[in-house]
Amino acid sequence: MKLKSPEPFWLVKDGLKHSYPSLREDIETEILIIGGGITGSLLAHQMIKDGYKTVLVDRREIGNGSTSATTSMLQYEIDVALFKLSEMIGQEGAEKAYWACYDSIDDLQKIAKEVKSDCGFKKKKSLYFAALKKDVPLLKKEFEARKTAKFPVKWLSEEEIKKQFKIENTFGGILSEQGGSIDAFCLAHDILHYNYKKGLQIFDKTNIIKLDYKKNGVMATTDYGNTIKAKKVIFCNGFESTEIIKDKFVNLLSTYAIVGEQYEKDHKELNDLLVWNTANPYIYMRTTDDNRILIGGEDEKFVNAKKRDSLLHEKENKLVKKLDKYLPGNNFRTDFVWAGTFGETKDGLPYIGEHPNFPSAYFVLGFGGNGITFSVIGMAMASDFLKGKKHELTKYFRFRR
Numbered sequence: 387m388k389l390k391s392p393e394p395f396w397l398v399k400d401g402l403k404h405s406y407p408s409l410r411e412d413i414e415t416e417i418l419i420i421g422g423g424i425t426g427s428l429l430a431h432q433m434i435k436d437g438y439k440t441v442l443v444d445r446r447e448i449g450n451g452s453t454s455a456t457t458s459m460l461q462y463e464i465d466v467a468l469f470k471l472s473e474m475i476g477q478e479g480a481e482k483a484y485w486a487c488y489d490s491i492d493d494l495q496k497i498a499k500e501v502k503s504d505c506g507f508k509k510k511k512s513l514y515f516a517a518l519k520k521d522v523p524l525l526k527k528e529f530e531a532r533k534t535a536k537f538p539v540k541w542l543s544e545e546e547i548k549k550q551f552k553i554e555n556t557f558g559g560i561l562s563e564q565g566g567s568i569d570a571f572c573l574a575h576d577i578l579h580y581n582y583k584k585g586l587q588i589f590d591k592t593n594i595i596k597l598d599y600k601k602n603g604v605m606a607t608t609d610y611g612n613t614i615k616a617k618k619v620i621f622c623n624g625f626e627s628t629e630i631i632k633d634k635f636v637n638l639l640s641t642y643a644i645v646g647e648q649y650e651k652d653h654k655e656l657n658d659l660l661v662w663n664t665a666n667p668y669i670y671m672r673t674t675d676d677n678r679i680l681i682g683g684e685d686e687k688f689v690n691a692k693k694r695d696s697l698l699h700e701k702e703n704k705l706v707k708k709l710d711k712y713l714p715g716n717n718f719r720t721d722f723v724w725a726g727t728f729g730e731t732k733d734g735l736p737y738i739g740e741h742p743n744f745p746s747a748y749f750v751l752g753f754g755g756n757g758i759t760f761s762v763i764g765m766a767m768a769s770d771f772l773k774g775k776k777h778e779l780t781k782y783f784r785f786r787r
Contacts, residue, residue: 394455394643394724403575406448406582409589409608414615415441417772418606420594421622422446423453424570425750425761427577429622431497432765434581436772441614442578442586443606445593449574452624455726456757457643457682459660459672460566461512462488462537465754466734467524469531474733479782481535483735486779488537490762491566497762498568503576505569506675510658515547515559517665522557525664529560538563551655553712556663565660567672570758599745620768621749624757625729635737635785636729636753640694641667642701643682645674645722661712662755669708670755679718681709685728694725701725729753736760738767738783749785 417433419426422444433440444451462484464471471480491509498507516522532539540561547556582588596607597619606614621627625638656679661671669683684701688694702723709718731737736752738760748768752760763779770777781787 394722394726402447403572404448404579404582406588406590408591408610409443409612409614410610412613412615413441413587415439415587416617417441418443418604418614418616418619419622420444420606420619421451421624421626422448422574422578422588422590423451423622423624424449424456424574424758425624425752425764426622427574427581428497428761428765429620429750429768430581430586431501431577432769433620434584434586436769438772440586441589441616443589443592443594443614446590448578448588448590449571451626452726452728452757453574454571455643455724456570457670457672457680458568458570458758459662459670459755460491460494460568460759461660461662461755462491462564462759463512463514463562464734464756465730467528467531468535469527471733471735472531475735475782479779482778483782484532484535484537486763487756487759488564490759491564493762494568494758495566497577498573501576501580503573505573505576507568507573508566508658508675510565510567510660510672512562512565512660512662513542513547513551513553513559514562515553515661515663516557517663517668519557521664525558525560532560532562551659551661553661554714555711559663567660567674568758569675599747601745604746617746618772619747621747621751622761624751625727625753627749627751631741631743631749631785633785636731636751638688638727638729639685640688640697640725641682641728642684642698642705642723642725643680644702644705644720645678645680646718646720647678669705669712671709671712678721679709679713679716681705683708688727691727694727698723698725728757733787736764736783737785738764739771739780739785741785 416438417440419442598605667685671681750764
């Protein structure tokens with residue numbers, strides 16, 4: 387499955403940070419991780435920290451799947467509002483999921499410092515504003531749900547948003563204290579290189595075409611006939627998991643993003659802010675660490691890569707118009723435009739844990755706008771699974787829930 391269009395900003399910005407060999411022999415390990423993006427890198431970091439002999443493989447160059455196309459906005463807010471999620475899975479579970487995402491942003495900051503990454507991690511506030519006047523009552527209901535759960539939030543009027551952030555044509559919104567942004571492609575490479583020096587084996591351009599699952603382990607075979615024998619396999623292959631799991635558990639979407647230069651003096655108010663709104667599909671916006679504006683959205687159902695990429699010019703024009711609506715006089719000039727394949731689940735939550743059809747396997751599949759924060763949560767969950775411990779979020783993130 388082709389997960390991105392040709393020219394995402396991060397891939398061009400960072401270039402080829404590190405390269406690794408493809409697998410050319412038969413090997414054995416305790417943990418096999420499939421997927422070399424941000425999720426796989428985080429899980430590998432945890433496995434090495436826990437003392438497991440670990441091998442990571444990716445069918446592409448490291449980080450060249452969805453990780454190179456992500457907008458890397460770190461939010462504790464899940465795509466399904468807290469009050470709605472509470473109605474779906476109960477208030478306790480919903481608040482636990484939100485708080486786990488909240489804490490994961492701080493955890494990710496610690497990891498970035500630990501591996502001495504130059505990924506531009508930055509803590510930011512998050513503004514969730516009403517795109518239409520009719521959205522205000524539900525957004526205020528969400529505000530009250532977050533206040534009840536003791537999240538640090540404030541309601542801003544349309545006038546306050548315009549005064550503080552120079553964002554126009556809103557109808558008020560929720561300002562959250564917790565959020566952040568990174569360059570996920572850079573961070574994934576930095577995490578893997580750090581752990582490579584600690585014994586992690588990494589093989590890119592290594593395509594697993596067959597897996598034999600048994601209760602006491604798995605045998606993976608590559609397209610060149612080499613094998614990897616492992617006690618456990620952890621799938622961190624995101625939306626490509628739909629190629630092996632036949633359940634209908636995620637809807638694939640195409641999402642579009644543009645990055646462009648702005649004058650140095652323009653919209654400095656956005657440098658410490660993440661922005662998204664109540665539109666369906668919603669738009670999302672942030673600045674990069676080199677002072678560019680990134681805006682994305684215009685999601686639609688994924689059909690195929692050719693159809694997705696044929697819409698790039700049309701989607702770029704629509705995103706520029708939306709930017710002009712909310713940030714009039716922004717002096718924006720498009721430098722990069724790309725599309726990526728992402729997904730949504732029925733409740734906005736990830737799938738992390740075992741699947742009944744795959745013995746000796748765990749899945750860490752973060753979907754929606756919280757893929758990175760869900761992956762951080764997946765580190766702790768996978769660590770507990772392997773130690774035979776229970777995790778409080780397992781029942782909410784399980785398959786066939």
